[in-house]
Amino acid sequence: MGKSTLTNALVGEKIAIVSDKPQTTRNRILGVLNVPGGQMVFLDTPGLTHPRGKLGAYMQAQAFDALDGADALLIVAAAGQIGPQDRDIISRMGKRKLPKILAINKADAASRETLARDLASLDVSSYDDVIPISALRGDNLEPLKAMLFARMPEGPKYFPDDMITDQPERIMCAEIIREKALQNLREEVPHGVGVEMQRIEAVSDALTEIHATVYVERSAHKSIVIGKRGSMLGKIGTAARMDIERLLGVHVALKLWVKVREDWRNRADDLRTLGYIREKG
Numbered sequence: 232m233g234k235s236t237l238t239n240a241l242v243g244e245k246i247a248i249v250s251d252k253p254q255t256t257r258n259r260i261l262g263v264l265n266v267p268g269g270q271m272v273f274l275d276t277p278g279l280t281h282p283r284g285k286l287g288a289y290m291q292a293q294a295f296d297a298l299d300g301a302d303a304l305l306i307v308a309a310a311g312q313i314g315p316q317d318r319d320i321i322s323r324m325g326k327r328k329l330p331k332i333l334a335i336n337k338a339d340a341a342s343r344e345t346l347a348r349d350l351a352s353l354d355v356s357s358y359d360d361v362i363p364i365s366a367l368r369g370d371n372l373e374p375l376k377a378m379l380f381a382r383m384p385e386g387p388k389y390f391p392d393d394m395i396t397d398q399p400e401r402i403m404c405a406e407i408i409r410e411k412a413l414q415n416l417r418e419e420v421p422h423g424v425g426v427e428m429q430r431i432e433a434v435s436d437a438l439t440e441i442h443a444t445v446y447v448e449r450s451a452h453k454s455i456v457i458g459k460r461g462s463m464l465g466k467i468g469t470a471a472r473m474d475i476e477r478l479l480g481v482h483v484a485l486k487l488w489v490k491v492r493e494d495w496r497n498r499a500d501d502l503r504t505l506g507y508i509r510e511k512g
C-alpha cells in the first residue's frame with residue numbers, strides 16, 4: 232500500500248522501514264510534521280489485515296489502538312491493486328465517526344483509466360476526501376497535507392520542533408537491520424526475522440560499536456540468513472551499517488549474530504524481548 236513510504240514522505244525523514252514484503256511494519260510508528268500554524272502527528276501502523284499468531288494479534292492491536300484518539304483517519308490503498316479485503320476495510324472504516332480521507336497511492340504506476348476504474352468501483356460516500364497520490368514520487372502530498380490539516384481540531388502542541396519520532400535510537404537501529412533483512416531475503420524467511428539489540432557502545436567520539444542478534448524461526452533459515460561463507464549476513468550488515476551511520480552521525484562497527492528461536496512469533500517471552508509489547512490494554 233505504501234503507508235510507511237507515505238509517512239516518511241509526509242514527515243520528510245525516514246522514520247519507518249519500507250520493503251516490498253507484506254507486513255513490514257509491526258509497531259505503530261509516530262511521526263511529527265510541523266506546518267505553518269500547527270503540528271500534525273502521524274501514526275503509521277501495520278495493515279488492517281487478518282492476524283496470524285501472537286505477533287499478528289499484536290500487530291492488529293497496534294493498528295486499532297492508533298485509532299483511539301485520532302483526529303482523522305487516512306486510509307491508504309494501492310491503485311490498481313484494490314482487492315476484496317481492501318474494499319472491506321474501506322467500507323468498515325467508512326463507518327467510523329471521524330474525518331476520513333482515502334488516498335489512492337501508487338498513482339505513478341497506474342494509468343488514468345485504472346485510477347478512474349478504482350474510484351468508480353469504490354463506495355466512498357462516507358469519506359470526506361479521496362485523493363490519488365504517489366508517496367514514492369511525492370505527487371499530491373501538499374494537497375493531502377492541506378486536506379488533513381483542515382480537519383485538525385485546535386489543541387496543544389504535543390512535540391518540540393526538533394522531534395520527528397518517539398522511537399528511541401536503539402529501536403530505529405534494530406528496525407534498520409530488519410529492513411535490510413526484509414529487502415534481501417525471500418519467501419517465508421523475512422517474516423520470521425526479529426532483531427534484538429544487544430549493546431550500543433560509543434568506543435570513541437567517532438566510533439560506536441553495535442551488537443545485535445537476528446532471530447529466525449528455523450535452522451534452515453539460519454543458514455539462509457548467514458549465506459555462503461557469511462555473504463548474506465555481510466550484505467545485510469553492510470547495508471544496515473550505512474543507514475545506521477547516517478542516523479547516528481558516527482562510524483559504526485556492526486556485529487550481527489543469528490539465532491534460532493523456534494516459533495518465536497507465537498511466544499510471549501520472545502515477543503517481549505523483541506519489543507512487541509502492548510503499552511495498554
Ligand SMILES: Nc1nc2c(ncn2[C@@H]2O[C@H](COP(=O)(O)OP(=O)(O)OP(=O)(O)O)[C@@H](O)[C@H]2O)c(=O)[nH]1
Pocket residue numbers: 232233234235236237248249250251252253254255256257276277278336337338339340364365366367368
Ligand atoms: N510505485 C510506487 N510504489 C510505492 C509507492 N509507495 C510505496 N511503494 C512501494 O510499495 C512497497 C510497500 O511500501 P511500504 O511503505 O512498506 O508499505 P506499507 O503499507 O507500509 O506496508 P506494511 O508495513 O507491510 O503494511 C515498497 O516496495 C514501496 O517502495 C508509490 O507511490 N508508488
Ligand SMILES: [Mg+2]
Pocket residue numbers: 234235236247248249255256276277
Ligand atoms: Mg509499513
